[in-house]
Amino acid sequence: MARQKWKELLIRTLRLYTLLVTLITVLMIVLGNLLDRNRVFGYDAFFSPLIYALIGTVATVITRSEKELSVRSLIVRKTVSLLLIEGAIILIALNADTIPTEKSQAVVSLALGVFAVFILTHIILYLIDKKEAEKLNADLSRYQEKQMNGSPIHE
């Protein structure tokens, strides 16, 4: 069971990372086109979504709890996680050339963009869980039917 638990955690973490890379890339395309259309980058710029997604994933994993939290504690924890991500990404952006942080509009847009990615990530993860729940429900119906018909699945 412990192996299964770690496997599940690894899958969830990789799923989160991949999702963040995609959403951050989209965010950079949108913000770049709106705020700094003429800037030219080297190939190093391709690392940016990977690094930002890594920050987001690490911040989520370290603020994750083994305990079952109440809805209130969960909201507090998620807020801390969001603030950590916002702080880290803005700090990196201020020291990097890829984002025109000399424009206050760019910093505000970046902060709002990070928030949008955070919310979108949670919505997408919820939809994935919903799909998983549908599968669980189908398996549950099959299980209950088998038990009712007197042919237990595990003997």
Add this chain to the structure above:
Amino acid sequence: MKLETRKIPESEPEMVEIRYHWVTEEIQEIISFVKSRQGQLSAVREGKRYEVPVVDLFYAESVDDRLFLYTAADSYEIRMKLYELEDLLQNKSFFRVSKSMIVNLMKISSVRPALNGRFSAVLKNGEEIIISRKYVPALKQILKGGES
């Protein structure tokens, strides 16, 4: 306490006889165990003792070192530890959903996502219980036909 077992011919019905002076805690535990093996659990509600059929159980929850059984509309207290009950109900469609709760899989009407990777189970009486993330992989395995 003296223990006596006797092999009997197959024509005679098997039985357990308990001879006692007083119904002590120990005697009550033995009675409860035998009844649970027969598909009933001996539990207390408002000072009265009831025999609760296992098939009627929705879930069992441990609260402050006390164990409670829940049916569609009633709750009972049983003198047992959660892990002991879990052992007794093995292969009877009961599944551990959190540190303090086991649920009857036959009484779940649906599962839906809760926050933070958890799932919640809606029971056939409308109650909703949380399935901890930790137990979700095992649940998937059981529902697919694997061992718990």
